[in-house]
Amino acid sequence: MREDEVCKVVRYDELAILFGNRLTVKFKSPHHYDMIRAKLRLIGRFLLALESEGVEVQDFQDALRPQRFDDAIKGINAVAGLRNGKYSSPATAFSLGLLLKDATKLLITECIKKEDNQRKKNAQDFLKLLESELNASINKTVTENWSERQRQKKVILPSREDIKILITFLHKKRKRLVENLKETFSYHDWLELSKSTLVSILIFNRRRPGELERSTIDDYNGYVKIDSLTNKEIYDPLSEEGKKCAREYVRFRTRGKKGRTVPVLLDKFMNVCVDVILKGREEAGVSKTNPYIFGIPTDHKTPKYLRAYRLLKTYAEDSKAKCLSTLKSTELRKHIATTSVKLNLAEFEVENLQQFMGHADKIHKEYYRQPLVERDILNMSKLLTFAQGDRSEFHDIAANNIDQNVELPVEESSQEHTAPDSPTANISRKVYKRAWSTPEKKCVLQCFHEDIRKGVTPSANKYSRVLAENLVLHNRNITSLKAYINNLINRRDKIPERTQARRNYWTTPEKKAIRSEFSHHIQNQRYPSMTECRISIEENPDLQRRTPKKIWHIYIYMFIKWAFPHIFRVNFSQFGIFCALSHWCQTTTAPGRQFGT
Template identity: 30%
Template sequence: MTYDTVTQAVKSDVLIISLGERMFLKNGEVRRHQADIRNKMRELARLVLVARKMDNDIVFLKDLITPGKFNTVLEAVKQMTGFNTLTNRFSIPSTALKLRHSLVKVSYILQGDAIRQEDDALKRRVEQFIKLIELEWTTHVSTNALKTLCQKKWNSPTVLPLTEDIRKLQDHLKCLEVANKKALIDKPSKKSWSELSQVTLTQLILFNRRREGEVSRMEVKTYLERNKHSMQDEILESLSPFEKKLCENLIRVEVRGKRGRKVPVLFPTNVRQSVELLIKTREDVEISPSNPYIFARLYYGSQENIRRCDSLKRYADCCGAEHPENITSTKLRKHVATVSQLLNLQTHELDQLATFMGHDIQVHRDFYRLPEETLQMAKISRLLFALQGGISKFKGKSLEDITPNINSEEDCSDSDPEDIQSERTTSTSQKGHSEDEHS
């Protein structure tokens, strides 16, 4: 950590250090999680520093985990996250939401210590503090924090990468791949190895629409020990000739995804050749033997992988794309999941796509979809215009089959007199029926 007053508070607080130790035991072997652990510890330390200014009895985080100090905790959280009492909105709503989880975690740690020490008074205080969080945190913090987050997303455009920009990036990467492969085969050098490594990584992200970290942290051992067994004959016979050709030209490697999910990465023939060339020439360019990653950092002794976002951004800027800022791994994933709706996929096909993307099918339906403005302006408006011009002529049709006339004057002139008379007759009949029931 950067050494400051927050770091001093972390190092002097046993309960905050205990939280860091437990988080490190759970995910500390993954280097990218170490930043998350550090941030959680610093958030709690900042909370303690703010609470000290409000109450002189507060020295450590343990002093806050008691029912009598719950109001102090609420006020400290609001002050720390910039709560505006006039608008009931937070300047930093995400921190306000995350602090609840951190406080519950340290409460459980303190509760475990009380059980070990057979301290019933401490155990009871902690249980009452947790109960107060369950009862009142939503009212005082979570509701307004979530409102703030939601309102920030209103009227924000959902921008997806252009298909033409993606094609330009693919062509640019293909040219770089051919040039650097030839250079690395003729005379291995650090420059050509590094360039081919970044090009190959970008091609994998682009082809699979994978999260950047999932591909960049792929290990040599994982690639070499992939499942190489051929497909069973009876399964192979059920495939079409085109599907058989795809199975012959692609290889599949399973890697660790988000939340420990197993996610596949598909390698086209040219990318597979590039990866095998990178592995073969590692020693020639002095990659550290102990570095486990395929896309390793180049300087000797490094145990890290290359920064994947830098590569994608650099090549997107250089390929001549009209909007290179939209070519990111997140937007590429949203692009394939959103555009797939235009194909009218069946339920089981959507399940397969969601599994490949590495997320739950409900997440796919809730977040990876056509933008709401598109749905409402291009789809739902069909029904609204049809209601204005008379809906009877569209009876039995689906939403896609409804093509109303959007000019209200033409709707009146173009309407079929028989349809108008039919609607009037139906309306009169319903009105009379309603009056009979009322009588």
């Protein structure tokens, strides 16, 4: 923390020091140290703001009393720059409110340890005031100011031309550096190759800078690829274009925001560049204890690594792109999210993109995906014109400007259903679906065999587990998998016949009825006739659900089991054997006659 008035205020403040120590225990990674320093400086700015407002407080603890609540609100407003009902920094006001809550909870904990009941009661009352009054006093204004800023903020996304200029510049630079390093090692070339490779991977994957710059060597060593040796079931059904793509890229996974695991794709040349970087680490003087791929030498014990966001800005300037302000990591992420809207991707493809980018669904749609002005003007204007009653004008322009879906690998296509009076009813739109491959179908039938046989929809947890454990289903999501299984359940002809077989087991009352009705036949070793079987069904309620043929079959089974108990050790699960045997008896011995006569 730099030496200034803010640092002097918090340096010897007991609660501020305890708060900082607690944060260092919770956040152990070195990249969190900047965040901890920022929170401590925010405490110092808050105390200086109270002093400037004429509030005399001894320390941070003294400010967290119910009597000081109104003064605390004034301090938050002063730090966040409240002017004419608007904050110059809404995020600071919101963060400071949360910080005061956390600090008050910590103070309560310390009071409990010291058995200081009076100070604990004051802190609890102050916390209640924060929870009840902060939303009305601070957070409502923060939300309104933030929404207004987002609405008035003009977001300019990077153009594909500028992105291509930057990518070409970096590719040429990396190619030259790799050739130089293969001839002779130079620390300058090695460092420049590390920088340019980091930025190239960031632009291609549209990852957050911190995710890539903190990727570890262990993460990289666990990379996987698709080929005939490692993933034969996935590789073989692919088309030639798909196999070419599979040979070109590898994937490793690293830690993303909030502990999420996010993928990183590398093409062949990026893979070569990373290998060259790792090979030259020892000559470059990078410590063996430095776990990062893009680690750099340092005299400190804490490992250091390259900072991607600074390098991206530097290379954007060196590449002589036209609009430098748009070539930033967040704008690049917004660009790919917005491009997916223009392509009219299917829902499952949007979900795949969200998972790859490490976005929550709401954040992806509300923050990264920008509204398209061409869609609002060209498409919505048609619907509004139609609603005004000008039907002819709508039909004149609809066919020329309506969005066209991007064709995907298809097996079958379906026509979207529109209402007869809908303005788009006369416009043909095709929805393309990805065909289920044979390995995918086999995997689904194997994993959900019992659910399909019973006609029961599996749980969401089972869907997620099966998708995670089976690489062959990597192109599917829960929605498509659920739809496919529901179709199998509804159309039983798609299921192998063995999964449809349902045995109608004989109950104990039915067995007793058979013994009672045909005991005379068993003693005399005679077959019952079909007429006798029909009569037994009519007279005995327990046999109503059986046919005469079934009665005759079970009689044969019971007789053989009684006559030859040591030879035929069978049960009802082997009923098919005796059906065949009874068929042989029928063809050799007429009903009503004795065996062997």
